[in-house]
Amino acid sequence: MRAAPTILHLDMDAFYASAEQAAKPSLRGKPVVVGGLGPRGVVATASYEARRFGVHSAMPTAQARRLAPNAAYLVPRFLLYRTVSDQVMELLGRLSPLVEPLSLDEAFVDLEAGGVADDSASARVVGEQLRDAIRAVTGLTGSVGLAGSKMLAKIASEEAKPNGLLLIEPGTERELLAPMSVRILPGVGPATGDHLRRAGMTTVDDLAEAGEAELVRLLGKAHGVSLHRMALGYDNRPVVAERDAKSVSVEDTFDMDLHDRVRVRTEVDRLADRCVQRLRAAERSGRTVVLKVRRYDFSTLTRSETLRGPTDDPGVVREAAARLLEAVDTTGGVRLLGVGVTGLADYTQEDLFAQAAGERAAPDGPAAEDRPGELGDESAPGAPEQETPEQLAARRWPAGHDVRHDTYGHGWVQGSGVGRVTVRFEEPESPPGRVRTFRVDDPELCPADPLPLVRDPVDYSSWPASLPKSRSGPGSSGGESRP
Structure with a gap:
């Protein structure tokens, strides 16, 4: 455990959905759901506007449609998300050589290893400057947690959402964690949480008071010892720069079973x-x-x-x-x-x-x-089942994906079906655009790559040394300290 809150955790706010809202002016301030759109689709991310209706990640898309029927439902655009993620990770890399990415939109940073912070005041300034830089380069917002350990930094960023910063002063960990649900601790999922609830433990303070021996009896030695230490606020895991992928894989769930x-x-x-x-x-x-x-x-x-x-x-x-x-x-x-x-x-x-x-x-x-008779020849005996025009249109024109029309320019697919595709023509920095409908085989319409979310981002190539002092320093609405 560190004596200064120099471990930073960044978590972008509703990342996929926020990126879609930034790219599509007509969707700003409206509920947006990103995920699989078929009968077996699952929500990947929901905007904060959609969350007010009860929509959340990992929910079946069909259930989300019942809760928020008027939301915009879009297929993910991983090319865009990867591009934005690379921009964010480059900014983090300028702060420290020790950056531990957890996903496209989440990472730990060891500020002390980068020499940019060694106490609460300097850590807060760096955190606020980082939020400013991310907004200037990507147009998106992220929440920042600062603490003396990875566990607490992650808890702090979650408490700071959306678009906030929370700094947990070392020495206050036990007091902060005590009233929180046991589910906030790493490794406590629904099953473990339910097991602890049946044993009368619902808060972190309950775990601390129960003692290590009782938790070992309930959960086993490794899990029980680890959970008791976390309940007391102890976490000495280092920030690891290289999180080597052990595998690469892709999978698809089909709307109808393949026979x-x-x-x-x-x-x-x-x-x-x-x-x-x-x-x-x-x-x-x-x-x-x-x-x-x-x-x-x-x-x-x-x-x-x-x-x-x-x-x-x-x-x-x-x-x-x-x-x-x-x-x-x-x-x-x-x-x-x-x-x-x-x-x-x-x-x-x-x-x-x-x-x-x-x-x-x-x-x-x-x-x-x-060659006749091979998989590519649909007229050959034993060829794959023919897709319906609607299935072909959905595959070629996924909802939310980018297109370009020779006459109307850049736009995105609002929907397709019955041989037609509906497109809204707008760009990230344009006003909300007009909607037009075309035949799915219109020769002037073709798929396109995503446009940058910020046309002329601020140059942060010399950051953090030359970055002006953050606009939202201590005492402002953008930052907060605990206790």
């Missing part, structure tokens, strides 16, 4: 290609290919195959996933498929057999997708 075996194989090939794209984006390779299949009855099967060496070759991953699929019975229907790669490495060992096979195939005739 056609060839369609299942096509989806596995597509997921394998997406998985390799992520693998290459991370500049990694992997040795073990994993296939995940969730069947109609919710039973989930996982199969894996270890290759002779690491690879990032999409053909090798596709072939391995296809071999794994052959050993899985999909007769009753498939509701979810996933392909992943584990055993990651920073280098690639080429698969000589796959390479040789490719060289043999190259001189002879058309590619696989052009």
Whole structure:
């Protein structure tokens, strides 16, 4: 435990939904829900306006629609979120060499290791300056927690939401935690929380008073000892700069169970290609290919195959996933498929057999997708089930995604169906735009990449040294101290 609150936790506010509101002027101040939009879709993030109706992350989208029928429901745009996340992480990297990302929108920073803070006053200034910098560069807001440990810094940022800063003075941890629910502590999920509630423990103070021996009796040695220390405010975990990914994977849940075996194989090939794209984006390779299949009855099967060496070759991953699929019975229907790669490495060992096979195939005739009878030929016997026009439109024009029209410029998809796609034409810094409807095959309309949320962001290349003193220092409405 540190004597100064020099561990910072940043948590962007309703990140996906806030990014969508920043990109779409017509949605600002309105309820926005980002997630899967099919019958089995799940909410990824809800804006604060949507949360007032009871919508929250991990909720089925169908339930969210019942609670907030007038909200905007959008498919995630991970290209945009990754771009904004990279901008935020670059700012954090200017504060310290010890930055521990937890997700696209959340990270710990060791301010002491960066030499930018060594007491409460300097830590607060840096925290406020960081919030200013994030707003200037991305147009979004983030909440900051400052404390002498990672656990308390994370609790502080949660208490500061939205768009706030909370500093917990070292020595006040026990007093602060005492009245809080046991669920606020790391490792206390619904099951553990219910177990503790049945034992008469609902607050952190209850855990502290119960003592280590009682918690060990209830939860086991490792969990009981750890939980008792956290209840007393103790947490000496360091900020770890490198959190190495152990695997890369992608998965899809289908609106309707897949029964056609060839369609299942096509989806596995597509997921394998997406998985390799992520693998290459991370500049990694992997040795073990994993296939995940969730069947109609919710039973989930996982199969894996270890290759002779690491690879990032999409053909090798596709072939391995296809071999794994052959050993899985999909007769009753498939509701979810996933392909992943584990055993990651920073280098690639080429698969000589796959390479040789490719060289043999190259001189002879058309590619696989052009040959009759292969998966790419929909007219061939045993081809995948035909998608309806609505399914094709939803796949090509996902709600919320960017488009460009030769006449009307940049816009985003409000919805599609019955052979039509509705687009609102606006940009992040424009007024709310007009809505127009086109045929789904309009030759002037095409998908586009997201635009920057801030057209001319403030240059923070020399930050933090030259950053002017924060506008919201101690005593202002932007920051708070506990106790």
